[in-house]
Amino acid sequence: MLNRLLHREYQPSAGDWDREYASGHWRYLAGLPEMARMAVIVGYAAAAGSPNPVILDVGCGEGTLLKALRDLPYRTYRGIDLSPVAIERARASAGPRDSFEAVGADVLTPDEAPDIIIFNEVLYYLKDVEQLVSRYLSMLGPEGIAIVSVHVRRRHNHIWRSLGRVGRIVDQVMVRHSIGTAWQIALIKPPE
Structure with a gap:
């Protein structure tokens, strides 16, 4: 599936995702190399303005991020x-x-x-990122x-350009793991 994703026109189907999750392909997301990235996401969530927020996780996969968010006070997580x-x-x-629901982000x-x-780690799998966000x-x-968390790759630069057109990037950091993987994570607000 990854090779097909290099072409922006390819949109994975629910069946494509089911096969990958059933094979255990995405279990690495719960591993040590992902912890620092998850910690930044949790830190941004903790710094949010609402003391008891309603959280929506788009492209939640197997719920790995929820485990990291559990220590935060929140009203609901979907x-x-x-x-x-x-x-x-x-x-x-x-x-x-x-709560969890099998539904497309669109x-x-x-x-x-x-x-x-x-x-x-979901925006590169979605069609028309600018309109959706x-x-x-x-x-x-x-x-x-x-x-927003996006794996650092030149081919993902269009995502950041789209985000800058539809929202205000208030803060942004890069996390780089010793294995060479890097992510950009940003806190975004609606336009004023």
Whole structure:
């Protein structure tokens, strides 16, 4: 699937994702090399304006990020992903404030305005990033923020250009692991 993703026109189907999750391909996301990146995301979430936020995790996969967010006070966490296999695994560790839904990011309409929307390693898999992120930013509550994490690759620069056109990048850091993997993580607010 990765080779096909190099061409922006390719959009993985739920079946493609199910096969990858069923094979265990994405389990590495819970490993040590990902911890620093997850810590920055959690730190941004902790610094958000709402003391008891509603969190929406777009492209949540198996719910790996939720485990890192659990120590934060939050009212509700909702994770969405296109893969029913990933969502089934995520539900196994859900608490009473957590919910997961197998739905595409392009069709979701939240029940209540989220205070935090997280796009954790998902934007390069989505069609029309600019339009989608703009729509999600408009759903945020009054003090709402979006947190974006993107693997550092030249071919992902278009994502940051799109984000700069639809939102205000308030803070941004790069995390580099000793194995050579690097990510850019940003806190984004809707335009003023």
